[in-house]
Amino acid sequence: MLLEIIVIQEITAHVYLRPHNAKKRYVTGELTIIQCAPNLVRITGNVYGLTEGLHGFHVHTKGDFSDGCTSTGPHFNPENVAHGAPDSPIRHVGDLGNIRANAEGIAKVHITDSIISLTGKNSILGRALVIHSGEDDLGRGNHSLSLTTGNSGDRWACGIIERDV
Numbered sequence: 001m002l003l004e005i006i007v008i009q010e011i012t013a014h015v016y017l018r019p020h021n022a023k024k025r026y027v028t029g030e031l032t033i034i035q036c037a038p039n040l041v042r043i044t045g046n047v048y049g050l051t052e053g054l055h056g057f058h059v060h061t062k063g064d065f066s067d068g069c070t071s072t073g074p075h076f077n078p079e080n081v082a083h084g085a086p087d088s089p090i091r092h093v094g095d096l097g098n099i100r101a102n103a104e105g106i107a108k109v110h111i112t113d114s115i116i117s118l119t120g121k122n123s124i125l126g127r128a129l130v131i132h133s134g135e136d137d138l139g140r141g142n143h144s145l146s147l148t149t150g151n152s153g154d155r156w157a158c159g160i161i162e163r164d165v
């Protein structure tokens with residue numbers, strides 16, 4: 001019997017979050033992103049300075065901070081489909097749902113996703129990760145922004161997703 005062993009080299013990236021408008025909220029953080037397998041990416045780390053509760057957590061198209069987090073563009077959506085939850089069959093590639101901050105304003109991030117990637121057509125490298133002021137309704141709300149942004153509010157922090165060398 002022939003046993004085939006496939007070795008997958010992990011690819012890692014980091015995001016250093018910086019505040020969009022420190023006059024409103026000073027949100028910072030550091031996240032590690034690991035491509036564990038072809039269809040498995042883990043995001044871990046901490047975000048500080050949030051209000052208690054849920055906050056939209058998305059990959060946006062551009063790693064451009066020329067106008068703060070505003071210049072990061074819309075959610076990363078190469079398939080041009082409606083906004084959805086991370087487990088929805090139809091969603092933007094960049095739709096990662098919500099992170100939850102505790103009473104001290106700290107969100108401990110532990111997300112596993114099968115659609116984003118650090119390689120190929122769904123690569124998030126060079127794009128921006130954005131933390132929003134409010135809860136992402138996961139495309140299930142009645143607001144006009146529900147199917148595009150999840151009606152998750154202002155951009156409070158962002159950072160470029162950069163591959164580790």
